Amino acid sequence: MADVTLRGVKKAFGDVLIIKGVDLDIGDGEFCVFVGPSGCG
Numbered sequence: 001m002a003d004v005t006l007r008g009v010k011k012a013f014g015d016v017l018i019i020k021g022v023d024l025d026i027g028d029g030e031f032c033v034f035v036g037p038s039g040c041g
Contacts, residue, residue, distance in 0.1 A: 001028045
């Protein structure tokens with residue numbers, strides 16, 4: 001399989017910065033889930 005690496009991830013809606021530079025490492029064989037405010041991902 002493979003590793004996943006994210007560096008400096010940002011998300012904005014217009015002038016509103018929602019995610020401010022996230023770094024994330026997901027190793028081979030690891031399980032990762034992203035959920036939003038509603039709890040669904």
